[in-house]
Amino acid sequence: MYDFSSSGAFVETFTLEPYSKGSLDGLTFAVKDNIDIAGHKTSYGSPSWKDKHDAPSYNALCIDQLLEAGATCLGKTVSDEFTYSLDGESYFFGTPINPTVPDRIPGGSSSGSASAVACGLVDFSIGTDSAGSIRVPASLCGVYAMRPTMHRISEAGVLPFVPSTSTVGAFAGNLNTLGKVMGTLLRSENTTPEKIQNIYLLEDAFTLSNTEVAKALKCKIDALSSRCDANIISITLGEITNDPMTLDKLNADALRPLQTFDFLNTVGNWIENESPDLSPFFAMKYETVRNFDRKKVSGSLMLCEKMFNRITSFFQKGDLILFPTIPTIAPLKGAFEHMETAMDFYDRTMAITAFSGVARLPEITIPMTTVDNAPVGLSIAAGFYQDEFLISAVKQLFQ
Amino acid sequence: MYDFSSSGAFVETFTLEPYSKGSLDGLTFAVKDNIDIAGHKTSYGSPSWKDKHDAPSYNALCIDQLLEAGATCLGKTVSDEFTYSLDGESYFFGTPINPTVPDRIPGGSSSGSASAVACGLVDFSIGTDSAGSIRVPASLCGVYAMRPTMHRISEAGVLPFVPSTSTVGAFAGNLNTLGKVMGTLLRSENTTPEKIQNIYLLEDAFTLSNTEVAKALKCKIDALSSRCDANIISITLGEITNDPMTLDKLNADALRPLQTFDFLNTVGNWIENESPDLSPFFAMKYETVRNFDRKKVSGSLMLCEKMFNRITSFFQKGDLILFPTIPTIAPLKGAFEHMETAMDFYDRTMAITAFSGVARLPEITIPMTTVDNAPVGLSIAAGFYQDEFLISAVKQLFQ
Structure with missing residues (x-):
């Protein structure tokens, strides 16, 4: 019903053929635009960031894992600005469609990756999650998704965001595909699973x-x-x-301050030095966090x-x-x-x-x-x- | 016997007073120059890197933890080029002294941090370790040091190197100090320790x-x-x-390739785009790893x-x-x-x-x-x- 263009899910489409055959043969995927694809600039959801950075020479390691396992990459998907949002209404790159309920937001920050799967344009997609950026758009768009144990997947080639809690994960249209993709990324051995207790x-x-x-x-x-x-x-x-x-307290007193401190070290430093174009909503949020008391x-x-x-x-x-x-x-x-x-x-x-x-x-x-x-x-x-x-x-x- | 200058351990000296009183009251420390200190450029052991990057606006989170706990920072220490070495003979920043055996190398890449403690110039120092960059110089210089469980300490404000294995850790002149410093960084609760089995x-x-x-x-x-x-x-x-x-196989077949792939995503991308000045030894090592088969x-x-x-x-x-x-x-x-x-x-x-x-x-x-x-x-x-x-x-x- 929605194609690559009308879905609004993609910032760029191209085809990266798999390196070899493997457990993901025949599956197609899309990649959130905070994750490097060689030769393509990574926007981080920010036109200023994209302007001021060169294209990477290497794919993120997780992308090489997927290509080696037989999957075909079809493009890069919309991310909220610096991945710092849960709504998916990008001021700069638009709002990817939530196909079941098109008058509603898709959720973010991995909005395009959730939308691309929900629209059936790819079999699976890759995103990142610190405070819900995979889980929220998956839930709102009605797709399957997993955020693994923190740091089990290499973040090499993923733009630094909140080192203490950021994780790479995946969206898929069904559990079988999700399991195969995550098994590849997690490098799971075939073992007898534990019984549910x-x-x-x-x-x-x-x-x-x-x-x-x-x-x-x-x-x-x-x-x-x-x-x-x-x-x-x-x-x-x-x-x-x-x-x-x-x-409430777990978020307000523990996780949010930690994530804010981390975020100021990664994106915050860059913003302070470069004074990039910021969306009004992001600029407002940034002003509230930049003075968190680091003492x-x-x-x-x-x-x-x-x-x-x-x-x-x-x-x-x-x-x-x-x-x-x-x-x-x-x-x-x-x-x-x-x-x-x-x-x-x-x-x-x-x-x-x-x-x-x-x-x-x-x-x-x-x-x-x-x-x-x-x-x-x-x-x-x-x-x-x-x-x-x-x-x-x-x-x-x-x- | 060696002072801040003659030790060769420091790239810059200054005093950051503690934010408050705490478990590290009265202790002084130094910081490896791949870790951000607000207002001071981070060199990453590379003059080109230092030239092409602005000074950070925020301290690395681990530094704020130490200042809040009562410690006083006295400067930044020599790091091997992009922290990619174990010898501590920096082409650009010199070789910090190994005070017990001054005709011998200090080990790297946290060479200055190990030397600063070995010379008694600070009570403790902070470094990073992926393939031994804390453990090697500690052993060669005869000081105590700890590399904690991977990712237990926030890497916010630490320059990305090998995301799959990099860790922040510490050197100290004695076990008591090392324990207090690591307890602060690890945010350890006071619990009854397990018995040694x-x-x-x-x-x-x-x-x-x-x-x-x-x-x-x-x-x-x-x-x-x-x-x-x-x-x-x-x-x-x-x-x-x-x-x-x-x-041998664990290094050659498992860890070294993973670290190389990660490294090409962080430092490698930057080198490909910026063509910085590289030392001859680093340039040679880089040529051997840049063509690792990512397929x-x-x-x-x-x-x-x-x-x-x-x-x-x-x-x-x-x-x-x-x-x-x-x-x-x-x-x-x-x-x-x-x-x-x-x-x-x-x-x-x-x-x-x-x-x-x-x-x-x-x-x-x-x-x-x-x-x-x-x-x-x-x-x-x-x-x-x-x-x-x-x-x-x-x-x-x-x-």
């Missing part, structure tokens, strides 16, 4: 979500019990961490590490945790012109995405149901470095 | 070492049994990984991941493994003009440093003994994310 429901995230989103997902989860003999157990972040912690970094850094340790200690092999990927369906285009609407979306969404962000966990989002005909994603996370178990468990439960 | 000796690394180095270290290790009731067990890499793997990346990447998994599965909480940090004492200055001598040093050294590199392990090196009056370092590594246990165990065994 406990399935936890993160109640804080359901409470943060719109009533109809939470209700629609709970209804689907109830049907799960017939598909496996695992225990399904409601739990709170406080119970997991043995601390009076909430998702007081340790509180948020300590809290992140403590929560990572507590959450990592809690999850045993075979455990999964389920929660709404984000608290809403896709907002209508233009809705964020009302600052309160934007703030509410960002605050509640980042509270939920902070869970795997702080805990460095692998997380898969699947298009589980709809509300008002708009896709609603369910997230399934597993313990630190349990990526292969997570993929096999999600297939077992939802394929 | 098994102490393994990595026999492959002793075999790779010069006879007198291996013998001197074994002699010291024999005395350990009286200091703890842990089992001391000889083991090979093959036994750990249940695979016919050697340290065949998966073999080395798969092998790295497999070996990481095998080694991680082997080590239980409470386990340590001991080996010579590097196979020799510090070579004489100028010895590497003989290519065969340089190749032998690099090949054997990187075979040993590849162990923690591939396994992403925390490793501490301590000045354990001397051969021909030159320092000899012993390395102690623990399991993935067992940094806090490692620090407490090394204190218990060697303080």
